[in-house]
Amino acid sequence: MATAPETIWIYDTTLRDGSQREGISLSLEDKVRIARQLDRMGIPFIEGGWPGANPKDVQFFWQIREEPLTQAEIVAFCSTRRPGRTAEADPMLQPILSAGTRWVAVFGKSWDLHVTDSLKTSLDENLEMIRDTLSFFRAQGRRVIYDAEHWFDGYKANPDYALATLKAAIAGGAEWLVLCDTNGGTLPHDVQKIVQTVRQLVQSDEARDLQTAEKPAQIGIHTHNDAGTAVANALSAVMEGARMVQGTINGYGERCGNANLCSVMPNLQLKLGYRCVEPEQLATLSESSRLISEIVNLAPDDHAPYVGLSAFAHKGGIHVSAVEKNPITYEHVSPDAVGNHRRIVISDQAGISNILAKARSFGIELSKESPTCRQLLQNLKTLENEGYQFEAAEASFELLMREALGQRDSFFSVKGFHVYCQMHPDAETWSTDSQATVKITVDGQDILEAGEGNGPVSALDVALRKALRTIYPEIASFQLTDYKVRIIDGKSGTSAKTRVLVESSNGHQRWTTVGVSTNIIGASYQAVVEGLEYGLMLKHRAKLALETSSVATDS
Template sequence: MNRKKIWLYDTTLRDGSQREGISLSLNDKLQIVRKLDEMGIPFIEGGWPGANPKDVQFFWRLKEEPLKQAQIVAFCSTRRPHQRAQDDPMLKAILAANTHWVTIFGKSWDLHVTEGLKTSLDENIAMIEDSISFLKSQGRQVIYDAEHWFDGYKNNPDYALATLQGAIASGAQWLVFCDTNGGTLPHEISQIVAEVVEKLDLDLNDPQGVQLGIHTHNDSGTAVANAIASVLEGATMVQGTINGYGERCGNANLCTLIPNLQLKLDYHCLEPAQLTQLTPNSRLISEIVNLAPDDHAPFVGRSAFAHKGGIHVSAVARNPLTYEHIVPEAIGNERRIVISDQSGLSNVLSKAQNFGIPLDKSDPKCREILQQLKTLEHEGYQFEAAEASFELLMLEALGKRHQLFTIKGFQVHSDITVAEQIPYTHALATIKLVVGEQELLEVAEGNGPVSALDCALRKALVKFYPQIANFHLTDYKVRILNSTAGTNAKTRVLVESTNGQQRWTTVGVSTNIIDASYQAVAEGLEYGINHLRQNSPMVVERS
């Protein structure tokens, strides 16, 4: 069966980078565009040539090292009022970028024409027609983004349609309806798109004719639903960003849109092998833009196929369809069994299998582990976020935990000094431990007590376990568990460690924050060393 093709248009590098907190370097943009190219995205919007030196360099670099399959698209507005398109510096910069495809946006809403552009309605249509005609005369293929389309149509449908007719007459290949303010709801999208197709007498089944696209923002939380509604009415291009990045509340999230369109509605977006790159690329791009991945994101989140309740785990073990709407591997994700005080024996057995630890339901140790888990969780431990600590707990209960070192004690001193009216924190840690038959005393400095303690521990152990030199902490979280106890409150510390390839998380709990931190840091080192020494697969979160 020939499935209908949906053309994916990624605007992470332009619209996505307008999200508050994102600032992409040239190398960041090049790394992202190549990943999107490998994943099979057909259109990738690279930015606005001429708007800044970085975007100019980006397009030049892609001339020198072209993409494998994707069309890189330059983005720009229509010409300025009362100018000729061939004289407009913005359009000259577009031509200099030397892309085959160009996206031009113009005004659909009469309010923006009169209040924003401060020009006449007729001149705005002339700007659209002149800009597209000029680009076509220079051999470019044009995608016309109708900015504020839905607001414009609702306020003055005749004028909004006139802008589209001008774009069609000038040779635009695609008309893209933009919900720029993100305020339109799915039922309105469906109705308006259907009306426009009828009023403009568009034959969307003609591959040589004008095609429709959709560009939605998420201000009402409906960007993905709006894009799907438009596709169901005949749109064959969806514009969006990886992880839904974008200005204000973001853009339509391609990581949600693509699997919904392909796996639920049977449209063709990517090849199956390319679809499996969705989750790793989502997480990689979140690292590049320096934003934490959303663990609870649909499809690609770390928790999207996580099972915590004992009944759920037991059912999934028999048939994953009981609590999973798709096969997680189809989009490059994986099933996770979460350990917590809500766990049953099914959770423990599943985690043991995951860890490669032989454990049978009839083994009394199985219930012993479960009871210990529930007791520790009641005391404040949280193993669903610290699976490395739970593996160590399980190994200890089975008598298989290999103690690499024994702590004899430590002291931490922290001082605050003031120089030129600026306070500086300085910490010194002294640690005493035993490795094998050898007793060690080590001292190290740090910019805080936990940093100093971590440095002292590593300094002592690296002589015996050189691989520690490649370990470092990537996250440190502190949670006060019973805040009403004031300074006597119990504290939970989660420490995430990495060896540059894998990540693992350990936990410590104590009424003393330094003691809780030590527990988590020490277990993180023990876990990493043991797995590297055994050369066994680490049950960790992928980087």
């Protein structure tokens, strides 16, 4: 009888550690969207932030409590109590309890240098801060993960004291001891040796005597990428006994980033035989990587291992010939395992399976031999070459697909629009007034309408809605919930091509549309118009489905 693979617990800190990357600023809605995607991926632990550190993190924990995730544990993060007071009397810890999470991650100092120079306290007081804080949360019914900050540097500087901090955490009731390479400069052979030492500690009689949790503490690993070894260090730790890996999607994080879970997870599951998530969840990895890159408004790394657009791309000559006969000749794993796809760059076969799969997700059955399928593929390649990106704009892709099939509903057409902006100073700062006029046609009837907004896109959106609302009153429930702009070819300066992503909602569903142009207003116009059109299509198809169901019931 086959033995079930051993589980490695994945702990995602994209929402906290990842958001500290330069250039990332997550809205509350961004954080919720990312958390829900991680939940769908099967990630068991999601670090939501530091409750009380800023209003956004407080609101995030409230919102998740109102609309819980399906399987993931949301974890609140904080430091040990401050020197010179008890954990019970430290007001910094109260928002952590108010967050209402079952799990709390507490970080404490492992390096004596940080204790004396940063905390300005004694080594003994730091040990008591660790034990007291963890005991406090345990007494409040929380389960505790202890993050040993600067663990590897601390161990190298003073191994006896570093180990004493872990003993204090065990005495406080920690269920996980996560060893952090905070400065990211440790190499895999050192990680290996030091984790061996920690494993001996947690298995010792001394640790069993100190233990206050129900089970012995397990080892986790948290690595940064300053030496380019974060993923290798995480794997080394697992091979020496670590059973939790902390990291971020796409390796986002401060300075050079954190261990990239998009590399860690497939390496653990496909190469080393551990279980991180279900195989079908691992197959969403590429989609999740790209979706989250769009949410944080950073360009995906096309050459990223496993999930990059070029990770399974083959171009001409011997490689193409060999991979078409037997993919393992030039592919270390099947791209399907991580939700990616093989790309024969010069072949018109590349991407057909993706078109078919996406069509099925829209309830459309296509044949591989269908001329429409090949037309769609060619359209997709042409548009992506122009700068379109449909990974996070599935509504636009569905409209493109239905147009090729002759199934795209014609609700309205825009005959033209005009946008006018005027800047003028008020008492404190410069403000912008924008007006837009738009002319649309619905069923042969021309409608001219105007709107005002705090910017040109807002004014255009208002004018379109006013023009359509009398004919399609459901538009009143549509909201533009997010708007992102990316410069595609920055070297072209102010004449660069721009990609705009617009997220819309009807209160129950969300959808994203894309526009591309050298004119940011033109790109925004495309995305806004398609967003309205897609919302009307959803309403129309839901109405048809209801009518069909009613007829069937009556029959």
